[in-house]
Amino acid sequence: MNSVSSLGPLRPSPLVEQATHHLREQITGGNWPVGTRIPGETTLARTLGVGRSTVREAIRALAALGLLQSRQGAGVFVIADHAAEDWPTRLRRASVADVYEVRMLIEVQAARLAALRRTDEDLTALDAALTARRAAGAGGDTEFVDADIALHAAVVAAAHNPVLTDLFGEFAPALRQGLVDLVSLLGLRRDDPHHGDATHDALVRAVVAGDAESAGRAAQAELEATLARLRTA
Incomplete structure (x- = not known):
């Protein structure tokens, strides 16, 4: 009717x-x-x-x-009596591990591109983000996770691909609370407040050096280590 x-x-x-x-x-x-x-x-x-x-x-x-x-x-x-879920809603409903798997696909390629495209401004931003992550080691888990995400965001930004930047921006909020919970639940920083510093340092150094393959490997190693934790949490 x-x-x-x-x-x-x-x-x-x-x-x-x-x-x-x-x-x-x-x-x-x-x-x-x-x-x-x-x-x-x-x-x-x-x-x-x-x-x-x-x-x-x-x-x-x-x-x-x-x-x-x-x-x-x-x-x-x-053709339907209820709207399909938008992308941010679907991300909020997804498991952190599922989101992390896709994040890894994005960031490994972003790291490779960052090594090839980074500018002097990007290098300055990466150095500042790594320094901030190290400083956050003295703070709480939420502060540390925020600094960690900011460093990864700086790597993605250095790839100078607006689609990658937007995708990471969509994923970050869905990951944030899950990572805070993971760090706290597993006590990842109990013995090492600067958890993952070596892998993040290697990632930044590879981007600075313009070594795309090393940057990709460093990003993959760091993200795979966290994903393994998520799967066993």
């Missing part, structure tokens, strides 16, 4: 967001079940009191969420 009786005119702004919200409510509230062809743009625009372009953008937004699908010559149909 294509009833739009429960819809009403919208306030002036932000129109696209409001239109998207109202149309989504029709789907999630069961007014437009899966398989339903929704009313046309002209009908929706008149009912909501907006232009057809606003309705069109709202439909695109809901299509991106996996709720609607446009079928040429047939109209727009409801």
